[in-house]
Amino acid sequence: xxxxxxxxxxxxxxxxxxxxxxxxxxxxxxxxxxxxxxxxxxxxxxxxxxxxxxxxxxxxxxxxxxxxxxxxxxxxxxxxxxxxxxxxxxxxxxxxxxxxxxxxxxxxxxxxxxxxxxxxxxxxxxxxxxxxxxxxxxxxxxxxxxxxxxxxxxxxxxxxxxxxxxxxxxxxxxxxxxxxxxxxxxxxxxxxxxxxxxxxxxxxxxxxxxxxxxxxxxxxxxxxxxxxxxxxxxxxxxxxxxxxxxxxxxxxxxxxxxxxxxxxxxxxxxxxxxxxxxxxxxxxxxxxxxxxxxxxxxxxxxxxxxxxxxxxxxxxxxxxxxxxxxxxxxxxxxxxxxxxxxxxxxxxxxxxxxxxxxxxxxxxxxxxxxxxxxxxxxxxxxxxxx
Amino acid sequence: xxxxxxxxxxxxxxxxxxxxxxxxxxxxxxxxxxxxxxxxxxxxxxxxxxxxxxxxxxxxxxxxxxxxxxxxxxxxxxxxxxxxxxxxxxxxxxxxxxxxxxxxxxxxxxxxxxxxxxxxxxxxxxxxxxxxxxxxxxxxxxxxxxxxxxxxxxxxxxxxxxxxxxxxxxxxxxxxxxxxxxxxxxxxxxxxxxxxxxxxxxxxxxxxxxxxxxxxxxxxxxxxxxxxxxxxxxxxxxxxxxxxxxxxxxxxxxxxxxxxxxxxxxxxxxxxxxxxxxxxxxxxxxxxxxxxxxxxxxxxxxxxxxxxxxxxxxxxxxxxxxxxxxxxxxxxxxxxxxxxxxxxxxxxxxxxxxxxxxxxxxxxxxxxxxxxxxxxxxxxxxxxxxxxxxxxxxxxxxxxxxxxxxxxxxxxxxxxxxxxxxxxxxxxxxxxxxxxxxxxxxxxxxxxxxxxxxxxxxxxxxxxxxxxxxxxxxxxxxxxxxxxxxxxxxxxxxxxxxxxxxxxxxxxxxxxxxxxxxxxxxxxxxxxxxxxxxxxxxxxxxxxxxxxxxxxxxxxxxxxxxxxxxxxxxxxxxxxxxxxx
Numbered sequence: 032x033x034x035x036x037x038x039x040x041x042x043x044x045x046x047x048x049x050x051x052x053x054x055x056x057x058x059x060x061x062x063x064x065x066x067x068x069x070x071x072x073x074x075x076x077x078x079x080x081x082x083x084x085x086x087x088x089x090x091x092x093x094x095x096x097x098x099x100x101x102x103x104x105x106x107x108x109x110x111x112x113x114x115x116x117x118x119x120x121x122x123x124x125x126x127x128x129x130x131x132x133x134x135x136x137x138x139x140x141x142x143x144x145x146x147x148x149x150x151x152x153x154x155x156x157x158x159x160x161x162x163x164x165x166x167x168x169x170x171x172x173x174x175x176x177x178x179x180x181x182x183x184x185x186x187x188x189x190x191x192x193x194x195x196x197x198x199x200x201x202x203x204x205x206x207x208x209x210x211x212x213x214x215x216x217x218x219x220x221x222x223x224x225x226x227x228x229x230x231x232x233x234x235x236x237x238x239x240x241x242x243x244x245x246x247x248x249x250x251x252x253x254x255x256x257x258x259x260x261x262x263x264x265x266x267x268x269x270x271x272x273x274x275x276x277x278x279x280x281x282x283x284x285x286x287x288x289x290x291x292x293x294x295x296x297x298x299x300x301x302x303x304x305x306x307x308x309x310x311x312x313x314x315x316x317x318x319x320x321x322x323x324x325x326x327x328x329x330x331x332x333x334x335x336x337x338x339x340x341x342x343x344x345x346x347x348x349x350x351x352x353x354x355x356x357x358x359x360x361x362x363x364x365x366x367x368x369x370x371x372x373x374x375x376x377x378x379x380x381x382x383x384x385x386x387x388x389x390x391x392x393x394x395x396x397x398x399x400x401x402x403x404x405x406x407x408x409x410x411x412x413x414x415x416x417x
Numbered sequence: 418x419x420x421x422x423x424x425x426x427x428x429x430x431x432x433x434x435x436x437x438x439x440x441x442x443x444x445x446x447x448x449x450x451x452x453x454x455x456x457x458x459x460x461x462x463x464x465x466x467x468x469x470x471x472x473x474x475x476x477x478x479x480x481x482x483x484x485x486x487x488x489x490x491x492x493x494x495x496x497x498x499x500x501x502x503x504x505x506x507x508x509x510x511x512x513x514x515x516x517x518x519x520x521x522x523x524x525x526x527x528x529x530x531x532x533x534x535x536x537x538x539x540x541x542x543x544x545x546x547x548x549x550x551x552x553x554x555x556x557x558x559x560x561x562x563x564x565x566x567x568x569x570x571x572x573x574x575x576x577x578x579x580x581x582x583x584x585x586x587x588x589x590x591x592x593x594x595x596x597x598x599x600x601x602x603x604x605x606x607x608x609x610x611x612x613x614x615x616x617x618x619x620x621x622x623x624x625x626x627x628x629x630x631x632x633x634x635x636x637x638x639x640x641x642x643x644x645x646x647x648x649x650x651x652x653x654x655x656x657x658x659x660x661x662x663x664x665x666x667x668x669x670x671x672x673x674x675x676x677x678x679x680x681x682x683x684x685x686x687x688x689x690x691x692x693x694x695x696x697x698x699x700x701x702x703x704x705x706x707x708x709x710x711x712x713x714x715x716x717x718x719x720x721x722x723x724x725x726x727x728x729x730x731x732x733x734x735x736x737x738x739x740x741x742x743x744x745x746x747x748x749x750x751x752x753x754x755x756x757x758x759x760x761x762x763x764x765x766x767x768x769x770x771x772x773x774x775x776x777x778x779x780x781x782x783x784x785x786x787x788x789x790x791x792x793x794x795x796x797x798x799x800x801x802x803x804x805x806x807x808x809x810x811x812x813x814x815x816x817x818x819x820x821x822x823x824x825x826x827x828x829x830x831x832x833x834x835x836x837x838x839x840x841x842x843x844x845x846x847x848x849x850x851x852x853x854x855x856x857x858x859x860x861x862x863x864x865x866x867x868x869x870x871x872x873x874x875x876x877x878x879x880x881x882x883x884x885x886x887x888x889x890x891x892x893x894x895x896x897x898x899x900x901x902x903x904x905x906x907x908x909x910x911x912x913x914x915x916x917x918x919x920x921x922x923x924x925x926x927x928x929x930x931x932x933x934x935x936x937x938x939x940x941x942x943x944x945x946x947x948x949x950x951x952x953x954x955x956x957x958x959x960x961x962x963x964x965x966x967x968x969x970x971x972x973x974x975x976x977x978x979x980x981x982x983x984x985x986x987x988x989x990x991x992x993x994x995x996x997x998x
Contacts, residue, residue: 044917060675060760072869076912076921081478084642086678086756088571089478105759129613130918136475149579150538162535164547170540177540177565177572181477215538375739375767382769383696385737 035117064103080132090182100184102246123187142203153217173212185241201241201251208254233272257350264349287329292320444836446622451479452821453800454628455577460829480642484570486683487562489815490527495551498559500524511809512950513993539576556712562815567752604796615916623836631801636776637876640679649802651930653783661804662781664942670716672775674733682814685709689738693728704998711998714811717774721885735769780808789828799828810950865910892943941970
């Protein structure tokens with residue numbers, strides 16, 4: 032198939048920057064990475080980009096296509112080529128460009144390292160010299176965070192980092208959650224204290240671009256939410272962001288609605304709230320501040336209180352209260368998933384149902400889950416031999 | 418100002434301002450930062466050495482991370498198991514070419530290494546009792562493969578990288594290691610091309626550990642990453658060291674059609690079927706007991722036979738997991754499902770996936786002893802680039818990840834111990850001048866053939882002539898083809914003349930590495946007139962010949978060609994027997 036690409040070329044040595052267009056012939060199954068290979072091999076050997084595994088696991092080939100971060104190896108080009116679209120390929124955002132599609136990952140990794148990205152052994156270390164005994168359910172709290180391949184796609188799209196380059200960012204914070212949520216880790220409080228500082232979890236603008244662009248379903252924003260919830264649960268709530276979040280809950284459970292006039296003093300403290308008087312006046316003009324300081328209680332306040340009670344009774348406060356996102360790798364949509372095996376085999380165009388030679392189709396379906404390897408019992412036969 | 422090959426000053430543009438200097442000296446220098454490299458570096462650090470790593474990729478980009486199914490250790494969590502059974506399975510799997518003392522060390526130490534990884538925080542899958550889960554794998558007498566769904570390699574790379582960060586071990590990232598520095602009969606460092614900034618950089622080390630992985634890119638259909646080009650093997654080869662058992666290239670039975678992307682053996686471990694176009698589970702004909710979970714060489718040959726005899730579909734057979742059900746597929750094999758969906762457009766819950774044998778793993782490599790030491794003082798090797806040998810003629814699934822950890826650790830420890838008892842590092846100017854001249858030669862060419870042509874020809878011809886089944890005349894022809902490519906190689910043209918991220922240059926160097934190591938493989942294969950493990954010659958020598966070929970093949974680089982000799986296999990307690998599954 033014919034594929035057209037426009038690639039932003041850049042050379043940090045000279046500062047030259049140019050948008051170049053390439054027309055190439057590629058096989059129909061080609062990914063964006065395959066197309067870049069064809070450009071580099073046959074059209075322009077000076078094109079620079081990173082690549083390695085070409086199977087969505089090494090995280091090398093993060094770049095932007097039409098302004099949004101993708102893994103080049105995960106992006107199939109067939110539909111784009113059929114539509115006759117010529118996508119614009121550029122380097123990832125929020126990281127300095129070194130050459131063409133290659134960015135300097137140093138800022139990325141220094142934030143990663145700032146998270147103490149290793150397990151600090153806890154106190155309940157097994158005394159028999161064996162592995163920790165932990166249920167899969169308990170580990171699943173950080174299942175998605177453990178899928179992260181450090182490709183940088185989330186960082187590329189992070190809006191908070193665009194305005195605050197020092198913001199730790201979605202990837203580093205997801206790595207943080209990987210350990211905060213790990214039952215083997217003994218440094219939860221120290222970690223959360225650290226992540227609660229300036230440029231930390233509360234500086235996220237909740238735009239959800241990171242969840243949107245993550246090629247592995249890590250959902251970094253969910254991880255940040257979990258870190259916030261876990262901080263508050265453990266009383267690490269000095270940051271304005273934490274106070275702000277706490278007030279939302281407090282307000283909802285006491286009066287069933289958000290008392291906005293109290294939000295600023297509760298978040299910033301009464302002293303600094305005085306500086307916001309002008310803003311308060313503006314709120315009043317728009318009818319957001321009630322003239323009488325007696326809070327209005329919503330009619331269905333019991334419902335709000337009960338919701339809160341349910342969360343507490345189910346012990347789902349903190350990270351456990353954040354429901355795993357639907358986009359997690361393990362949850363890739365697969366129709367209803369309710370078909371029986373017979374229905375699956377009977378689907379039109381379906382491959383033949385498996386059977387063991389000589390045993391007919393019905394008997395061939397016993398699931399072999401355990402290898403029956405008995406050395407020397409029967410020789411390996413060639414087909415057709417007795 | 419750098420000097421050109423003829424000694425004159427390079428042109429005023431200074432296309433390549435490659436001034437050589439030793440940028441740093443360390444006790445232990447680890448080349449390659451996959452599982453073996455990182456494990457070696459961690460061990461050397463813990464032994465008290467000043468250690469650094471060199472890698473042409475960031476450590477987490479290493480191809481160890483693409484391993485899927487699991488890592489073998491006889492923990493006995495799922496069924497009765499012990500190191501002796503593990504060792505026996507490995508010996509048998511190796512078709513009796515594995516060195517048994519090494520295999521015993523390996524099986525004995527593996528469980529401790531796994532527990533350590535878990536204690537470091539590895540995200541392994543769990544049993545209901547909270548212990549590490551273990552799944553059945555091919556040719557294993559007990560379910561002993563510890564796993565993390567089907568992203569085990571990723572989990573290992575992450576936990577090792579975390580431990581590297583914790584120790585703050587320096588990494589020379591995107592440094593392309595090119596040439597070993599041999600001085601006073603020992604290895605004292607590595608000359609590298611700095612990919613990100615340009616320039617030749619020499620890093621000194623009292624000891625050097627090569628952990629550069631495999632060379633699957635010699636084949637057009639391979640599970641291997643673009644980075645797997647045998648750089649470490651070639652460096653050792655060019656330094657005069659022996660490569661052992663290079664003819665044994667493992668073909669993984671389930672690589673996705675048409676890309677060659679790996680689908681884990683864990684799919685079959687979880688109960689997946691291999692069927693031909695009629696739906697017949699053909700493995701019954703070839704391995705009546707183990708069926709789909711026979712050894713990899715057996716399964717690959719069976720598939721190739723089905724395909725060759727017309728019972729395949731478009732050059733592949735089908736991997737069927739429909740009967741496992743959506744829940745099990747989603748829980749245990751989510752990555753394989755995603756790979757099938759993205760690269761073949763098939764959801765394995767509803768349809769079987771087309772698979773075929775693809776080049777996967779080099780059983781052979783740089784000859785080492787059980788502590789990773791090579792023939793050259795101060796030089797060690799571990800992981801896929803090394804050949805201890807625990808895999809012999811055929812590796813069992815799940816044993817290579819374990820090898821990277823156990824022998825990475827052992828190599829790191831012995832490299833550190835040697836380094837801490839010796840003092841100096843010296844890099845002679847001559848070594849640097851040699852590298853400089855090679856670089857100039859490559860970059861100064863004003864025209865020639867682009868490397869991809871040679872690379873594609875190598876990949877296609879290796880697949881045709883030196884794959885699952887091998888014939889005398891095809892191997893002979895392949896040697897001619899490789900020689901022809903090697904003759905053209907001095908004329909390859911590097912289009913990019915810049916300093917910054919010149920991957921055009923490094924890809925050209927990689928091509929040279931692949932050509933020379935491929936020549937070793939086919940040369941050794943041609944002479945091995947028997948069928949053993951991954952080396953199958955059904956047409957002329959269909960059986961194993963212990964009388965004449967129960968020995969390792971040793972290839973060395975001599976006078977611009979391959980010199981072939983042999984060495985003894987080390988036995989302890991298992992006599993060669995007929996190998997059946």
